[in-house]
Amino acid sequence: MMAMASRSTLFSRPRNCGDVMAFSLRTFARRGISCGNRDDFGSCYHYSTFSRSGLSMATPDMSIDTMVNQSSSSNSSSSADRETADQPLMMHPSDFGEIPFPTHLSPSSAMEFRECPQSFLFQYLYNLKQPTSPVLAKGSMCHKALEHIFDLEPTDRTLENLHNMLRVHWGEQRLKDEYKVLFEDDNGMRDLQAEREWGQSALQLLENYYRSEDPRTVVRPNPYKREVWVNANLTVDPSLGVSSATEKSLHDAANVTSAPETFKVRGIVDRIDMVKWSSQQVALRIVDYKTGKAPTLKYSASMNQQIFEKNFWQLKVYALLLREMAVAKSKTKPSNSGSGNDGSSMELRYLKLHYLTSEKGRAKVWEMDLGETQQIRDETLQEVHQDLAKIWTDIRSLVATQDPKSFTHCDRSFCYCHKCREKFVPGTLYERMKPSP
Numbered sequence: 001m002m003a004m005a006s007r008s009t010l011f012s013r014p015r016n017c018g019d020v021m022a023f024s025l026r027t028f029a030r031r032g033i034s035c036g037n038r039d040d041f042g043s044c045y046h047y048s049t050f051s052r053s054g055l056s057m058a059t060p061d062m063s064i065d066t067m068v069n070q071s072s073s074s075n076s077s078s079s080a081d082r083e084t085a086d087q088p089l090m091m092h093p094s095d096f097g098e099i100p101f102p103t104h105l106s107p108s109s110a111m112e113f114r115e116c117p118q119s120f121l122f123q124y125l126y127n128l129k130q131p132t133s134p135v136l137a138k139g140s141m142c143h144k145a146l147e148h149i150f151d152l153e154p155t156d157r158t159l160e161n162l163h164n165m166l167r168v169h170w171g172e173q174r175l176k177d178e179y180k181v182l183f184e185d186d187n188g189m190r191d192l193q194a195e196r197e198w199g200q201s202a203l204q205l206l207e208n209y210y211r212s213e214d215p216r217t218v219v220r221p222n223p224y225k226r227e228v229w230v231n232a233n234l235t236v237d238p239s240l241g242v243s244s245a246t247e248k249s250l251h252d253a254a255n256v257t258s259a260p261e262t263f264k265v266r267g268i269v270d271r272i273d274m275v276k277w278s279s280q281q282v283a284l285r286i287v288d289y290k291t292g293k294a295p296t297l298k299y300s301a302s303m304n305q306q307i308f309e310k311n312f313w314q315l316k317v318y319a320l321l322l323r324e325m326a327v328a329k330s331k332t333k334p335s336n337s338g339s340g341n342d343g344s345s346m347e348l349r350y351l352k353l354h355y356l357t358s359e360k361g362r363a364k365v366w367e368m369d370l371g372e373t374q375q376i377r378d379e380t381l382q383e384v385h386q387d388l389a390k391i392w393t394d395i396r397s398l399v400a401t402q403d404p405k406s407f408t409h410c411d412r413s414f415c416y417c418h419k420c421r422e423k424f425v426p427g428t429l430y431e432r433m434k435p436s437p
């Protein structure tokens with residue numbers, strides 16, 4: 001059984017790096033890094049000083065302040081509105097030119113538009129991405145460890161190795177531009193205690209996972225697939241999609257003289273498993289890891305069901321995309337029996353949300369069965385297709401106005417729209433009137 005380096009100072013260079021190199025993973029084999037125990041997380045880090053910007057631009061190596069300064073010189077007509085003796089330069093929608101039409105949707109961007117059109121405008125059309133936060137970084141590091149733990153033989157998938165995978169990956173990433181400002185104090189020095197506490201909380205999430213699903217018991221061929229890109233061109237008219245599941249719609253689609261209008265949706269699935277649901281039949285199950293806390297179902301039955309359905313919507317989008325991909329590959333509507341050697345014709349029936357923490361501090365698993373027959377599953381997926389088509393149509397309608405004020409904001413206090421809107425010249429974006437005191 002493989003032994004991982006332990007009890008050493010976290011992320012220091014060991015004299016003998018053979019233990020970590022034994023992972024034989026592309027991600028980790030490049031480094032000779034020794035992993036420490038949980039209490040040592042971050043203890044050997046040296047102090048570093050880096051600049052911090054208020055928001056991060058999707059354009060590489062460009063901060064929001066750089067963007068603002070460049071925009072002031074390129075749009076002198078509006079600079080007088082932005083600069084005063086007491087205020088820094090602010091952005092103006094004209095800095096970004098015409099509002100572009102999106103090239104595609106993802107489950108996250110679609111959900112963002114549904115919750116807050118203005119946040120969608122900032123992040124996906126103006127390309128003003130949210131800066132990485134400790135919460136987002138923790139999610140990325142945990143996902144990477146959970147992906148690669150299955151590269152090991154089942155007997156080597158110990159909790160210690162799972163923890164060390166996170167430590168190694170964080171050691172590789174922590175000083176890169178995306179993450180290096182996360183744990184700076186007010187003086188620009190690295191706050192090692194804050195980083196250590198962050199690391200311990202990430203290790204706790206992985207321990208929660210391990211207590212709810214021991215990866216040593218996940219036998220091959222599972223996970224069937226990991227970190228899978230899925231994408232499909234969905235019809236703007238949902239009745240022409242493969243999940244419409246009616247003879248009339250199939251006949252209409254076959255007799256269309258021109259190709260129907262479509263839009264691309266794409267995303268990444270954390271994991272796909274094979275599940276035996278009868279003595280002779282195997283179905284696929286989508287698994288999604290969530291590092292956020294599981295919602296508490298403490299309300300009425302109808303409200304709890306709404307919460308349940310809302311949280312599974314992203315996985316239903318993945319299921320729809322996989323369904324479309326399978327049909328596109330086969331060129332015919334798949335049958336309800338049999339499966340190819342590559343699993344392309346295997347039925348996708350189950351969804352699983354694996355929350356790594358909950359109100360009680362433990363992992364919690366939610367599962368959904370899309371239905372025993374393909375017709376039942378298609379009825380559910382058709383609703384998702386309708387949702388996506390409406391979102392796409394609504395986005396294009398707003399972009400067609402070329403008026404940034406058409407993109408309304410939400411009232412969620414944590415939403416990115418509020419922080420980003422403050423960087424723009426007042427009155428140039430939609431802003432709900434505040435009630436008089």
